[in-house]
Amino acid sequence: MNPELRTSRPTLMSLAGELGVSRQTISNVINNPEIVKPETRDRVLAAIAASGYRPSAVGRALRTQRSLSIALRLYPAVDGVNGAIMDRFVHSLAVSAQYKGYRISLFAADSADDEVEVIDALHRASSIDVAVLTDTHTGDARPAGLIAARVPFVAFGRPWGADGSSHCWVDVDGSAGTESATRSLRAGGHTRVGFLGWPAGSGVGDDRRAGWARAVSDLPGSSELDLGVEDGAQPGAEAAAELLARGATALVCSSDSLALGALTVCRGLRADGRLPLVGFDDTPVARALGLSSVHQPVELAAERLIGMVDDILDGRTPPEPQQLLTPELVLRDLAPFAQ
Amino acid sequence: MNPELRTSRPTLMSLAGELGVSRQTISNVINNPEIVKPETRDRVLAAIAASGYRPSAVGRALRTQRSLSIALRLYPAVDGVNGAIMDRFVHSLAVSAQYKGYRISLFAADSADDEVEVIDALHRASSIDVAVLTDTHTGDARPAGLIAARVPFVAFGRPWGADGSSHCWVDVDGSAGTESATRSLRAGGHTRVGFLGWPAGSGVGDDRRAGWARAVSDLPGSSELDLGVEDGAQPGAEAAAELLARGATALVCSSDSLALGALTVCRGLRADGRLPLVGFDDTPVARALGLSSVHQPVELAAERLIGMVDDILDGRTPPEPQQLLTPELVLRDLAPFAQ
DNA sequence: TGAGGCTTTTTGATCGATCAAATCCGTAAC
DNA sequence: GTTACGGATTTGATCGATCAAAAAGCCTCA
Structure with missing residues (x-):
């Protein structure tokens, strides 16, 4: 040294x-x-200010047995337009954590098992007090793993398919987002609104599909206007063409990637400057192109999660251990250059 | 508690x-x-394994006076297509840091001054040993601030305009990227290659422009094919139209945002599936659309920076305290749906 | 004068590791 | 048989804070 x-x-x-x-x-x-x-x-305060003294976080952590650090796994940059949502979340989490006196400690992992292992190791080393899970999915083994390892944690995302009350989580109500998007299109006169999503089976995807289904349940023949494809612009374009061929006049998508692909195909449907097409996640691309999308309140989600962390570490029971937040539909006119 | x-x-x-x-x-x-x-x-090893013992990072940090933590400022998600490069960098940094036994500690700041202040505070509290700066720019006051505060640091980005040997940094040679892109277009037969960049004055922007200028210095009239506009798809589209009007048959851009805007305008220039248009940063959007772009080796940059950190904290002088890495041109055919 | 009850400040112990120096122990040399 | 040596292990001190309890100071009142 x-x-x-x-x-x-x-x-x-x-x-x-x-x-x-x-x-x-x-x-x-x-x-x-x-x-x-x-x-x-x-x-004393004057002397502290004059000397620039700051209590050693290390000395304090040793005595109090609290590192005030929160573990967060950083995923590799995904190969798509999405993932931008995670940026916003990570930044928001850093802001909220800092505000409450916590620090975000990043780590990387190769798999879910590895993730639990790394978190457990960091926790045993007293490097962190608690972990934040993201990207929860059906059959997610991490919550059980962390409970077994006795590591406190909170999750951004519901425990899809599992018992929802076993731990603290905050999630965004995706179905409310797609439902709102669908109703908005119907309000514009569309009676053939298609859904361009992912294959059935994923919690998030099925949830978003469910919102659309609720909003078109009174429209006969709508079930034919539902396609599930792999995420990505190219699959989105192909599926969008198919949906239009089946008679759809407007589309709601599970992601901005899919919507980006659908964009070209949907140009003909334009009324005024606005396309009857809605993406999901309100990514920078959607903003750049002037694509309507569903915006997730991740800043709020982060703030709530840090609140829960604070409660847990202080021995309080979070007043609302499970929270479902409502996303917001952002309607946009297509950017001039993209028309 | x-x-x-x-x-x-x-x-x-x-x-x-x-x-x-x-x-x-x-x-x-x-x-x-x-x-x-x-x-x-x-x-002893058997007992350690059986008990799951891990040395307390806190106890160790107190004794050794080393937290093994690296501060990194997380910027708010920028309102554009870019910034995706930062994702990759942050992830890469987390991976390299973890590999060498360091942790990345995130923080947020409102301004450059605030950033220096937060880093100094974290350092005085022994929460971190060293900081990583990103987004260096002309007139950047942070290096001097950190040196004054005696906080060790390394930077991802040159100290534009300042003395380049005052501290450790790693950067990507943007001019080599645009030069390579320009030469590639010329090899395709183009003699009127335009440059679509940012207004003069920013270190990064001027550097990228310089690479293009080198590659067209022998082509008379090229100086008219250089435009500097604000970053963004809409400005990019407008400027691209202007460049084409001035006779450009191919374009090199300072960012994928600008290239995204230029995309629509350039459709007519297409030969086979490939557009004579090159973006910068190789963002997910470029990949999704099938846009050629210049790829920065951020994984390598992160690895080198962590290596320097390791050297500094161990009291060694980094063998190469300033490193300029070469980016790679990625040529792509436009995605079928985008054609 | 001094005992009692406050407020304010100080002292001793502790958190979990590592550094530096001392001790222990078996072997080889004289 | 005692000394010297080198490898292996143990002991004391320390890093910088907080907790818990003791001590000191101050005022009141018998």
Whole structure:
């Protein structure tokens, strides 16, 4: 290790020596100001400000047995337009965490099992107090794994298919988003609204499909206007063409990737500048092209998750351990250059 | 704080007691295995494995004065197609850091000054050992600020306009990327290759422009085929139209955002499936659309930066404190749906 | 004068590791 | 048979904070 870098920072002891008070008094000024005599407090605060003293997070963590760090797995950049939603989430989480005095500690993993293993290892090493799971899916083994390892955690995403009350989570109601998108298209006069989604079986995908289905349940023949394909622009374009051939005049998609693909095919459907096409996730591409999309309130989700973390670590039971947030439909006119 | 969560993890002391050896012996097995008698070592290793013991990162950090944490500022998700490059970088950094035993600690900031302040505070609190700067630009005050605060750091990006040897950095040679893109278009027969970039003045933008300029310096009249506009698809489309009007038959762009805008305008220039149009950053959108682009080796950059961090913290002088990496041109045929 | 009850401050112990130095032990040399 | 040596292991001190409890200071009142 490099000794040159060991800039001798002030410590409770060094500050106490200079000030002629005990270390505990300074500690109290920081953690329990109300029990210190006002004059003493002011004198100490001035000295703290002058010296630039900051309590060592390490010393504190050792004594209190709290690292105030939150583990978050970073997935490899996905090969598609989506994933941008995760950027926003990670940033929001960093902001909320910082605000409440926590730090986000990143890690990478090769698989779900590996993820649990890494989290467990970080936790056993007291590097982190708690983990945040993202991208929950049907048959997700991570919650059970973490419970077995006794690592506290919260999830961004419902425990699809499993018991929803076994742990804390926040999720966005995707079906509300697609339902709102579908009804908006119907309000525009469309009676043949198709759904361009993923193959049945994924929790998120089925949920988004369900919202569309609710909104078209009174329209006969709608079940033919439902296609499930792999995510991506090319599959989206092909499936969109098929849906139009079956008579659809408007489309709701499970992702902006699919919508991007559908864009070209749907150009003919344009009324005014707006396309009867709605994507999902409100990614930068959708904004750039002027594509309508469903916007997830990830900032809010992050804030709620950090609130739960705070409750858990302080020994409180989160008042609302499971929260479903409502997304917002963003309607846009196609960008001039894309028309 | 919640006492229920204090699962009493094994410690050096508890393990030592059960095994009948001293704590230091176990410590040695972990940190200096070669000085421990093989039989003892095996016995200790078995006990470590059985108990699931992991050295407390906190205890270790307190003693060694090294947190093994690296600060990284997370920018708000930018409103554009770009920024995706940062995703890849952050992920790569997490991977490389983890591999070398470091952790990435995220934080958010409102401004450059705030960023320096937060980093300094984290450093004074011993939460981090070192910081990684990204998005360096002309007139960047952060390096000087961190040097003044005596916080070690490395940068992803050159110190544009400033002394390049004052600190460690890794950057990608943007001009080599645009030059290669331009030469590739010329090899395809084009003699009127335009450059669609940003207004002069930004280090990154001027560098990318310079690469194009080098590659067309022998073609008279090329200087008219250079436009600088704000980043974005709409400005890109408008500027592309103007360049074509001036006689350009091929375009090299400073970003995939600009290229996305140019895409529509350039459709007529297509020869076979490939467009004489090259973007920059190789973002997911470019891949989705089948747009040629310049790919930055961010994984390598991250690896090199972590290597430098490792050198700095261990008191070594990095053998190559400033590194310029070469990007790679990725040529693609337009996706069928986008044609 | 000094005992009692506050408020305010200080002292001792502890969290879990590593460094540095001391001790232990078996073997070889004189 | 004692000394010296080198490998293996153990002991004491320390990193920087907080908790818990003791001590000190101050005012009141008998």
